[in-house]
Amino acid sequence: MSNLDTLTQKIREKAKSLLEGGQADVVIGYRTGTVPLMAAPFFARTPQDCDQLVWSSFARLNLANYLPGRTEKVALVAKGCDARNAVGQVAENQYPKDKLFILGVPCSGQVDAAKVAAKEPRPIQTSEETDDSIKLTGPGYSTDLKKEDVLRRNCLTCAHRTPTLANELVGPEVPSLPTDDFSDLTALLAKSSEERLTYFKDLIKDCLRCYACRNACPLCYCPVCFVDETRPQWLGKSTDPMDTMTFHLLRGLHCAGRCTACGACETACPVNIKVREFNRVLDKTVKENWSYEPGLAWDQKPPLTVYQPNDPADFIK
Template sequence: MLTYIDKIKEISCRLLQEGKVDMVIGFRKGTVPMMNEPCFVKSPEDVDNLVWDSNCGINLANYLTNRKEKIGIVAKGCDSRNIVTHIIENKIKRDQLVIMGVPCKGMIDRHKIETMFETEIQNVIDVDDKITIKGESFEKTLDKKDVLQDNCALCIHRNPVIYDELVGNLVEEQKDIDRYEDVRKIESLSPEEKWKYFDDLLSACIRCYACRNVCPLCYCPTCFVDESRPQWVGKSIDPIDTRTFHFLRAYHCAGRCTDCGSCERACPMGINVRMFTKKLEKDCLELFNWEAGMTLQNRPPLDTYRPDDPDDFIK
């Protein structure tokens, strides 16, 4: 991680000094442990604010939408795939970007770690494959693999798929990973059991829209939940309104979601928001052999049509 930081700073400083970019989008240390925050660096003197560790889970592609500047951006595997989607969907031009690719071994899950300790966590030190948690009266070292975000533990695209400069050596991709075991379990339930599962899943939702706001795919000028003419969905936490929001948002992400985990990471209620998009991700893979953001040459399956598209679902 320290090597990554040095390289990110070196590249960022050079790009700004040479005038190749107007800004660099990366991360700086957050005000609380395990919550680094996006950082917009516009001068070489400020590159020392940049950091990189296992707390950089926010998807920085979210900050590229409709920008006009030339931008350097730090991108791990899932970020790079969302950058590809942004380019395909004309939200940013490829020649506006200098992409600093970061081979990634996963981000830690602060929710998992926080539940392990009864008192406040004051500092988290990330060294290689170990995470050291410190508080006022305790210190404990954990294996990073045991506290990864769920999406990171299942990730098979850890290396950036598009980049101009790499900040480190490519990492070995995970193999023989069953990414959809949890989805198949839900698919096997009866209709009544599925209904109960999703009712229970969403019962804690407070409609704060953190999942929407952090998602790099949610860039509509006016979200359907904010429309008043016509009004598609109510503003309350009535179960019907809550279900409508989550299911419609998931379908808007179908064929575009990279399972970056930003939605789940941002949720203040700890809801497994990814269960909606993972089902659709699985369907796109099985029906269309499609994984989002892997190439600039093809568009997502749901915004294209071919005569031989699967149509077994039509009754």
């Protein structure tokens, strides 16, 4: 039995026992998607439902997104990044800790659909995976891809692949990867202002302002999002590049010190924008200035809710 199958088995067993034991009213996990390379969110409310739960390398969505405002007791199938988000949700009063059961899945990385499409541009009808490879089939062809070649970039620098604060882990811990050293950003920062601005403008030039990134993000639980404000209207409704830029900058600022690099936003983007680039600039700043990483403790205080009298800020004259 492959490791993935073992994890699926464990998730189902635990999900059933949680529902049967009344520790959870619903288990939020994944089932096999209706399209290839996709695991869909699934709400298991009965032990029978649990048999549909699966674990795969296509579980890119962050299910912590379903926690805010929920009243039932939730068992959350969570990767390392998702679990940290769930912890953040608790700290931000979006979901009570005592109702939450984090069913942690030590994660070996999730597959990037865009990377797959780059390697296999033909239409894909089915995808099957083993622990280290993916078999794609389409009209008249079949391709094997090595999984490590098509993992999402955030998965390649994940320092917390094993959930840190899970109520239970469904499998053995997986080793941490060297954390994001932001070397690409550092290289970018060495370039001129003009070049950087061009880079970031190009990055978002295809943005449709569909807000799929926002909708996929578990941090974006605001009752009214600034993009929908009318008094005042923060953001024009057109696709003026400056409005689009403003959207991405403010979205980044709102996630600063809270983003766990789960990549759900990039997964959701229909035009494959690396929207997390803005978050990464801020992640880097948060880490460098305040040595802060979100979601590692229940009582952490996000960096914008506290201060040090001597916070270094040499740029302030």
